[in-house]
Amino acid sequence: MKIVxxxxxxxxxxxxxxxxxxxxxxxxINKTQPRYKARQG
Structure with a gap:
C-alpha cells in the first residue's frame, strides 16, 4: 500500500x-488491480 x-x-x-x-x-481500493491500493496522509 502506498501513502500519497x-x-x-x-x-x-x-x-x-x-x-x-x-x-x-x-x-x-481496487479489487481487480491491488497494486493501486493507497492511503492518504
Whole structure:
C-alpha cells in the first residue's frame, strides 16, 4: 500500500479505483488491480 498526498491522481489511473473513507482516513481500493491500493496522509 502506498501513502500519497493526492488520491485524485491515483483514482484516474484505473477505472475500478474507488475512494473510501474509513476511520477518518481516505483510501483508494481496487479489487481487480491491488497494486493501486493507497492511503492518504
Amino acid at each position: 498526498n493526492s488520491l485524485k491522481t491515483l483514482k484516474t489511473r484505473h477505472r475500478d479505483c474507488r475512494v473510501i473513507r474509513r476511520r477518518g482516513r481516505v483510501y483508494v
